[in-house]
Amino acid sequence: MPDSRSAILRQIRTALGRGPLSDSAAAALDARRPAHTRIAFDEDLVERFVARFESRSGTVARVSRLDAIPAAVDAYRQAHGLPPRAAVARPLAGLPWPAGFAHHPGPAGPDEQMSVTPCLAGIAEIGSLMLASGPDSPTTLNFVPDHHLIVLPAGHIVRHFEDAWTLLRALPGGLPRATNIISGPSRTGDVELTIQLGAHGPRSVHVLLVEDGPAAGG
Amino acid sequence: MDVSSPRFKQKAVIALANPTLRQALGQSRKGFVNKRAELVAALPEFEALRDQARDVKNHVLENLDHYLERFDSAVTAAGGHVHWARDAEEARNIILGICERVQARTITKGKSMVSEEVNLNAALEARGYTVVETDLGEYIIQLAKEPPSHIIAPAIHKTKEQVSDLFEAAHGGPRKTTVADLVTEARLVLRDKYFKADVGITGGNYLVAETGSSIIVTNEGNGDLTQTLAKVHIVTSGIERIVPTLEDVSLFLRILARSATGQETETYTTLSTGPRRPGDVDGPEEFHVVLVDNGRSKMLGGKFQDMLRCIRCGACMNHCPVYGAVGGHAYGWVYPGPMGSVLTPLFVGLDATYDLPNACTLNGRCQSVCPVRIPLPELLRELRHQQHQRGISPPVQRRALGVWRFVAERPGLYQFANRLAARALKSLGGRDGRLRHLPFAGGWTALRDLPAPEGKTFLELWHARKA
């Protein structure tokens, strides 16, 4: 009695009218490096990123240096009437957080209202952020709280998806468990096709764009 | 899901008489169709992307065995498990087995059309599991105990008032009447379920052979919460969803949202690669992919192979005037509209699905918007051909075709019959020049007058002049 995997593979090969591929044919497929059309644009990467991201109700605040991040976070939480606490991913814990601001590295539980995370890159093509999960970057920080703040150094904005894949593949350990490409706040159109923000993921995604930060991949 | 396609005509007539459905469909049409058109007009590369997407899918199908094997190895290398399901029953048993082994109680689900195809929810509920659909549209129809009526927006047929009714009955508490309040209520109710879930089941828009990743593309974030918070993540996906590399993924991401909902991108594109890693503080402990065949491999190498290119975007049904008139439920199964009219007969058999390939004018708008250039009208015509070969078409139609062929193969006889008909119908049409009733043409005259002919045929008039 053949197992299902063998049965399905055999059925596929029978339907295609051939047996298994030869080693050289398989190797040729494995060596395939496609180069598909990319979307052309000549805007500055930062400007394009900001424009696309804001078009989907994302918000952006420009910050001059990394150590100005805590002040920007505090300004955001005051503007939204939030208490002074957040899940802050470990790489950002060492920044000068104000006294009285309670932060922990996650994971985010059901009562978490705000999180602050780094990201791997911004993708200018569509104005999205790529975040990689890891011990220092729990995925729940990206989805559970109502408010998600993301630290993005301007030099980490790449042009196309393909440039982001290069960064992903270069991570030690290869692809992380979860790679999230986030384009703005959660939304749904499932009730009368009326777009409503804050379906299940964050209601608000706020990018802290650091203008004098490290370059991508560095 | 049970098949009710044999009742297509009755359900279509009922749907046509439903004013809330008409309003809902009209609105959705305007949204999806107009927004897509705007985005396409603004993207000069769109046609090239469609060609490349078609070509990548064809390449994958020609090498499907290879890419499935590569995917299996890559998932395993990342610490996940791949299960192969020949049919619906096997898929259900695999998933039931996993749930039993981990002693699950609550199961959350992101939207997965394949899970509907294999009747998963009924099997899980029969075993006593609590199953919660978390995609808002799927949640709404789960409460309504209805099947989805669209593959992207399953509750597209529901008005806001109907959703208010459902939520009031299911959640208790004061009735919410605005979209914002309804969505907030759903968010609160479902948040609790995510944290309780033992198993999270999602679909897989794309499966990446290179990395062993499954990809979901969503707007709500429910799929992400489903897979991140549960102890076990199960992906259910058709075997044809494989793409070779991440570069191929970017190609499809450029055309999917534009074609489906008229957005440049959906909110969340998530690649899941195996279970949680050492040191991770969240994420599922187990990662399973159930590869479902269920009739797909049989479509390879045959006249319907092109249909396996489908990326489930919904553009075809958004642009189909028949779907736009009757909605999704009339089609009677999981997949409605043009793609459903091809897939349903192939998956559930020709006998139960006579109307699906026939309730179509072959107008071709579906093909003109399909991002992977599936020749849907040709495939529908091929299904009609198979119905004809198997004697499934109605006897009246076969007899009429037989008579038409006999006469048309004899041009002299054909022209004679036309000369008779021209005179007879002209006289029946009287001074008004139209007929209100005509035997054997009730389908026409029920709703339309038949314009009367001018009285003589073109051929006889032409040749009289030339003589």
Next chain:
Amino acid sequence: MPRVGLFATCLMNLFRPTVGFAAARLLEDAGCTVEVPLAQSCCGQPGYNSGDFDAARALAKQLIAAFEGFDYVVGPSGSCMATLRHDYPKLFEDDPDWRPRAEALAARSHELLSFLTDVCGVTAVNAAYTGTVTYHDSCSSLRGLGVKAQPRLLLGSVDGLQLTEMQDAEVCCGFGGTFCVKYPEISGRMVDDKLANVAATGADTLLGGDLGCLMNMAGRLRRQGSTLKVFHTAEVLAGMATGGGIGDGEH
């Protein structure tokens, strides 16, 4: 002078010969000689679309034989001519004898209005029509043959004619051959949606290039008591839209 074999089409031949005479006049004005083979009947599309490919092949062979001597085959119908151009080669894909003949015929087969502009180079006609016109793009012409700009170019040259585009001009009118009698309720909804768009233009005349669509729409208009005029585009272009339109009385 190119020799054109005029394909009569079932609906034009039986219901509206004026369209055929208009087509002939337009072709002759464009410098073609026009002949109408007597031994012609149907192109086979009803059989093809019903899945009876044998019947379609039988009729296709007949048509190919009747018309293959001409420089061009031209018909006042996107529906029939799309069948000749696209479906005939497919029907004979596996037939080494008929496939080249089908392909040769397909390459020389044209819908009337696009033939005038694209092959004969006609950019204007000598006709007048007083009225506001709206235009229905039949699906087979539009998507099957890419006919969209050509009728509009020619109509633009008609003296006194004003063209107003309707919303959703590219959406099917609900005719679809046997579809309209097999699924009359769905077809009825589609034609009503189409006619609502027509009415919204305020035009007094509806034109199109396919008699199936036009008879569907005119028949529904008359049943609803509308007196909106419906003509085949060729009739207006040839200056022959002077009598009753489709579904009107004394011609």
